[in-house]
Amino acid sequence: MISAASPAAAVRLGADPVAVELSAAPDRSEAADRAAQQFTDSFGYEPDGVWSAPGRVNIIGEHVDYQDGLCLPMAISHRCFAAAARTPTDRLRVRSAQDETVLDIDARELTPEAVTGWPAYVAGVLWALRSRISGASTRGMDIMIDGQVPLGAGLSSSAALECAAAEAIEALLSLGTEPLDRVRAAITAETDFAGASTGGLDQSASVLSREGHALYLDCRDFSTRAVPWDLASQGLALLITDTRAEHSHVDGEYTARRADSERAAQALGVPTLRDADPVQLDALLARIDDEVVRRRAHHVITEIQRVREFDALLAAGTVREHVAELGALLNASHDSLREDYEVTVPQLDVAVEAARAAGAHGARMTGGGFGGSTIALVEAGQAEQVASAIAAAFAEQGFDAPVFFLALPSEGAGQDR
Ligand code: ADP
Numbered sequence: 001m002i003s004a005a006s007p008a009a010a011v012r013l014g015a016d017p018v019a020v021e022l023s024a025a026p027d028r029s030e031a032a033d034r035a036a037q038q039f040t041d042s043f044g045y046e047p048d049g050v051w052s053a054p055g056r057v058n059i060i061g062e063h064v065d066y067q068d069g070l071c072l073p074m075a076i077s078h079r080c081f082a083a084a085a086r087t088p089t090d091r092l093r094v095r096s097a098q099d100e101t102v103l104d105i106d107a108r109e110l111t112p113e114a115v116t117g118w119p120a121y122v123a124g125v126l127w128a129l130r131s132r133i134s135g136a137s138t139r140g141m142d143i144m145i146d147g148q149v150p151l152g153a154g155l156s157s158s159a160a161l162e163c164a165a166a167e168a169i170e171a172l173l174s175l176g177t178e179p180l181d182r183v184r185a186a187i188t189a190e191t192d193f194a195g196a197s198t199g200g201l202d203q204s205a206s207v208l209s210r211e212g213h214a215l216y217l218d219c220r221d222f223s224t225r226a227v228p229w230d231l232a233s234q235g236l237a238l239l240i241t242d243t244r245a246e247h248s249h250v251d252g253e254y255t256a257r258r259a260d261s262e263r264a265a266q267a268l269g270v271p272t273l274r275d276a277d278p279v280q281l282d283a284l285l286a287r288i289d290d291e292v293v294r295r296r297a298h299h300v301i302t303e304i305q306r307v308r309e310f311d312a313l314l315a316a317g318t319v320r321e322h323v324a325e326l327g328a329l330l331n332a333s334h335d336s337l338r339e340d341y342e343v344t345v346p347q348l349d350v351a352v353e354a355a356r357a358a359g360a361h362g363a364r365m366t367g368g369g370f371g372g373s374t375i376a377l378v379e380a381g382q383a384e385q386v387a388s389a390i391a392a393a394f395a396e397q398g399f400d401a402p403v404f405f406l407a408l409p410s411e412g413a414g415q416d417r
């Protein structure tokens with residue numbers, strides 16, 4: 001594990017005490033210092049600065065982005081750091097504390113084919129911004145990456161990496177980009193350069209999030225606004241459980257869900273399910289003949305409505321004042337993803353059930369499903385107890401041990417030093 005963890009706690013639950021480690025993110029300024037030191041150790045001189053960007057979780061609004069829906073992600077405490085310096089050359093040199101593969105390439109000759117492996121996420125950002133760089137200026141730079149976001153756990157280490165790189169590149173080359181330009185460059189890096197697929201939620205959350213807030217994201221026009229979600233001052237926290245379940249058949253299933261929801265929109269005669277009226281839903285859905293497609297539509301339409309309700313509750317008062325209703329919406333989201341959208345796996349369901357039974361206000365899978373992570377809204381003082389209950393349930397089922405993270409809504413991408 002990359003992250004420093006708080007001391008293990010043994011919690012007595014039933015007959016067997018289950019020791020769990022809750023990984024809280026290491027102190028941000030210490031982590032930035034460490035990245036700077038790694039740069040110096042690796043390149044032999046001091047960096048011009050250190051920039052970072054966070055991973056994210058989606059609080060609610062799952063599998064609605066491709067139907068012009070609404071979602072509510074937040075930046076987590078775990079970040080990716082980029083220590084970087086401009087050089088008087090045209091070489092782009094990129095290294096990572098988490099991966100031995102290094103990149104050393106003429107920055108004027110970047111093509112998607114020329115860069116493979118993880119450095120594509122960094123080189124792709126420079127490539128995406130190429131039209132902003134004037135012809136004569138050199139674009140050489142050295143970048144040292146040190147990430148805390150676990151790779152491939154569904155917490156978007158890839159967006160954290162791209163967005164940290166985008167901050168560094170903007171600052172080193174003084175390109176004059178706005179945050180939204182960097183969001184777009186990071187998306188382009190992932191889709192057109194690294195050859196992965198992303199809807200843009202991850203990069204928006206990583207760049208645009210504010211500390212103590214969630215990010216209300218309208219996937220129709222990518223407009224955003226900050227929504228108060230100050231867990232820390234309310235004695236609450238978000239427990240993230242990486243179930244470590246193998247992602248299998250994800251791409252095929254994802255494509256199938258998209259197709260189902262497009263079919264549903266067609267049957268209802270609306271451009272997207274965002275346009276379907278959630279009032280008198282049963283009467284509306286009766287117009288869809290296929291039972292499976294009907295359930296898919298039920299998920300998407302009700303999930304968009306749950307985001308509206310979640311947002312309205314947060315506008316009406318503190319998280320603490322509405323914690324029961326917010327938790328109920330999280331629970332309803334998971335149940336809909338399990339029953340109507342069928343994107344959960346046993347590990348996700350067990351983690352959610354165990355969290356609820358152990359006193360979480362609400363719990364749900366987060367991300368695309370078929371593996372990945374769950375979130376549980378918990379009293380800050382009970383996080384270990386809930387984690388322990390999840391670990392015990394996993395042991396009982398014979399699942400691989402899960403990994404836990406504590407997250408507070410954090411600040412988006414920026415400069416550290
Ligand atoms: P997720 O974004 O959910 O963590 P992805 O598969 O989208 O999963 O991205 C993970 C990939 O991002 C890794 O396989 C690696 O290529 C790259 N990556 C992320 N962080 C780092 C890092 N600190 N160092 C090197 N590569 C990284």
Ligand code: MG
Nearest residue numbers: 156157158159
């Ligand atoms: Mg990713």
